[in-house]
Amino acid sequence: MPVATPTVAIPGAIRPAAPADLPAIARLCADHAAFEGAGPVPADLASRLEPPLFGPNPRAWCLVVDRGGELLAYASWSREFSTWQAAEHVHLDCLFVAEPYRGEGWGRALLDAVKDAAEARGAAEVQWQTPDWNTDAVRFYHRAGALGRPKVRFSLPL
Template sequence: MLTGGAIRPATPADLPALARLCAAHAEFERADPVPADLADRLGTALFAAAPRAWCLVVERAGELIGYASFSREFSTWQAADHLHLDCLFVTEPHRGGGWGGALLAAVRGSAADLGAAEVQWQTPEWNADAIRFYRRAGAVGRPKVRFALPVAADGS
C-alpha cells in the first residue's frame, strides 16, 4: 500500500513541519503541549556534529505525514546498546496505509546499522490500536510503570 511517498532522514528544512507533527502527536497522547521553540530544540539534538537523536520522516506529496525519532541508549542488564524509539506517529488520514510498519522497519534497520541489540519503547496503556500494531510487528510488551522526576534549574 505504500504508494506516493517515501521514508527518509529528517533534514533541517523539515523542522517546522516536524514540530507540528510532534504537537499533533502530543495532543493525540493527551500529553502536555510541546514547547514553542521545539523546532529549534530539535535542530540542536538532531543536527549537531554528534547528534543526540535521529529522526525519520514520511513525506508524501510534499507533506510530512509521519515520523519516528530515536536515540541510542545503554542497558546495564544486557551490557549492550539499544535504540530507544521515542516517538512513532502517522497522521490520522494516513494510518492503515503501511507507513507505521515501514517506519518501524526503518528504525529497526537503523538499530542494526548502529550496532544496537534491540529497539525499546512504550505506548500509553489506553492506546489499544498501537498495542495491536506493535504486537503484530512481533514486539513483546514488558509491563513497567514509567516515572518522570523533574530537575530544578539549580539541580535540586
C-alpha cells in the same frame, strides 16, 4: 542505510529528516502530544530539536514520511545502554502517523526502517513504550512481533 517502504504501492517516501523539516516535525510532535493527552509542546520546539538532530554530535535521529513535500509521519530514536544486558539498544522515542494516513502501511514501514537503522548501528534491540490505553498501537506492535513489558514510567522534574 536502506529505508523500508510500505508493502502496498502508495505514493510517498521515507527519508531521513532534514533541518528544513523541523517546523513540520514540530507540528507532528504537537499532534502526537495532543493525541496522547500530554501537555503542549514548547513553542520553540523546532529550534530546540535542531542541535540534537543536526548538530555536530547528533544525539537523536528522525525519519519522516514525505508525500510531495508534506510530512505525514515521523519516527525518532536515540542510542541507549542497558546495564542488564551490557549492550546498546535503540530507544524509539516517537512513532506517529497523522490521522488521515493511518492504515496505509507507514507505521510498519517506519518501524522497520528504525529497526534497520538500529541493526546497522550494532544495537541489540529496539525498545519503546506506548500508553496502555492506546489499544490500536498495542495491537500494531504485537502484530509487528514486539513483546510487551509491563512497567510504570516515571518523570522527575529538575
